[in-house]
Amino acid sequence: MNDTEIARGSTAERPHGVADGTGLIDEALAYAAPAALRAVAACGVADHLADGPRTARELxxxxxxxxxxxxxxxxxLVTRGLFTEDPEGRFALTTRGALLRGGVPGSLRDAVLMLTDPTFWGPAARLDHCLRTGESVFTEVFGVPFFDHFARDPATAAVFHDGMAAMSSVEDEPIARAYGFPATGTVVDIGGGRGGFLAAALRTAPGLTGVLYDRPHVLAGHVLGPAADLAGRWTIAEGDFFEKVPTGDFLVLKRILHDWTDEQSVTLLRNCRRALAPGGRVLVVDAVITPDARPHQGKTLDLLMMASLVGRERTEDEFRALFTAAGLRLTRIVPTPAVLGVVEGVAD
Structure with a gap:
């Protein structure tokens, strides 16, 4: 290796300590990549590459x-596999980069904008506060808790709901099919947002019916109405899931429990137990953290929960403890092609 190679930042064949040091600096600099990702998503750059490669000047x-x-x-972002650059300096989308386009099937642009929004980005920069206090820093940064902030800021709330819908759009059908709903029954999607998962579940079996349950301002944007194949098979219900939930055979909590403390989660699960139809199931659809060193997206999301909300991602044992405290028995965890599992419970 010559001096030029070292100056260019290559770590090949460096002394062990130098390579480790360079790697640690790379980790400290890694936040620049999501910053760049947010910038191109916010500016709609990917949409301008849909028709083929262009130089930066052309873009x-x-x-x-x-x-x-x-x-x-x-x-x-070329180094992150989102774009390619040819010898003439023309940039093109990769398969993954194409997901940054807006308004196309499977688009994750809104999800990227949500996950890099100041509501997550700002508190994440203050994780030292969480380490010192064991508490979320969101209120210190924004003046009110996470969901109260959304209630007073409709624009930020829209970013959140658009982002959650985008994340769900690529995982709802695979999760619903992996669980394997039976031919008949009532699925209640609790805190179900715009209804993407409920629609996916109903499409797995024509005899299923469903209830979409959420706050009124969220339900106003639901996606169930235009779907001809779902006509007559769903209703909406408004309410607070900490007070009560509708009765059904399958009570679904998708990306809900991870927002809340153990105590709040037990309250919600108890409400579900009371609302279960005979022989019914509670389905918690969340990341299930493995107790090993394997990478898992849930381990990253867990830090966002810690910084911005009051909840956490959980292990199988932690889910079992919540279910037991709520009078439920964890029966199985169904793996899915997504990063989430289906934690199933029945009345004990």
Whole structure:
């Protein structure tokens, strides 16, 4: 290795300590990548590459962005597999980068904007507060708790709900099919947002009916109405799931429990137990953290829960403890192609 290779940042064949040090600095710099990702998502850059490769200068002409700055941002994202750059300096979308386009099937642009929104980004920068106190830092940053902030800021609430819908759009059908709902019964999607998972569940079996349960302002944006194949098979119900939930055969809590403390989660699960039809099931659809060193998206999301909310991602044992405290018995965990599992429980 020559001095030029070292200057360029190669870690190949470096002394062990130097390589470790460079790797640690890389970890400290890693936040620049999601910053770049957010920037191109916010500026809609991927939409301008749908028809083929373009140089940064050509992209600048159609987007109104600065060509030099755009080239530097895209150059970093090339190293992350989101774009490619050819010898002529033309950038193109990869399969993964194409998910940054807006308004296309499977788009994750809104999910990226949600996960990099200041509501998560700001508190994440203050994790030291969480380490010192064991508490969320969100109220200290924004003045009120997470969901109270959304109640007073409709624009931020829209970012959250759009982002959650985008994340759900690519996982709802695989999760519903992996669980394997029976031919008949009533599925209640508790805190179900716009109804994407309920729609996916109903489509797995034509004899199923469903209830979408959430706050009125969330239900106003539900997606069930236009679907002809779901006509007559669903209703909506408004309410607070900490007070009560509708009766059904399958009470679904998808990406809900991880928002809340153990005590709040037990309260919610008890409400579900009371509302279960005879022989019914409670289905908690959340990340199930494995007790080993394997990478898992849930371990990253867990830190966002810690910083911005009051909940956490949980292990199988932690779910079992919650179920037991609520008078439920954990019967099985159904793996899915997504990062979430289906934790199933019955009345004990």
């Amino acid at each position: 600048a002409g159609t987007t109104g962005l600065d060509a030099g700055a755009l080239h530097r941002v895209l150059r970093l």
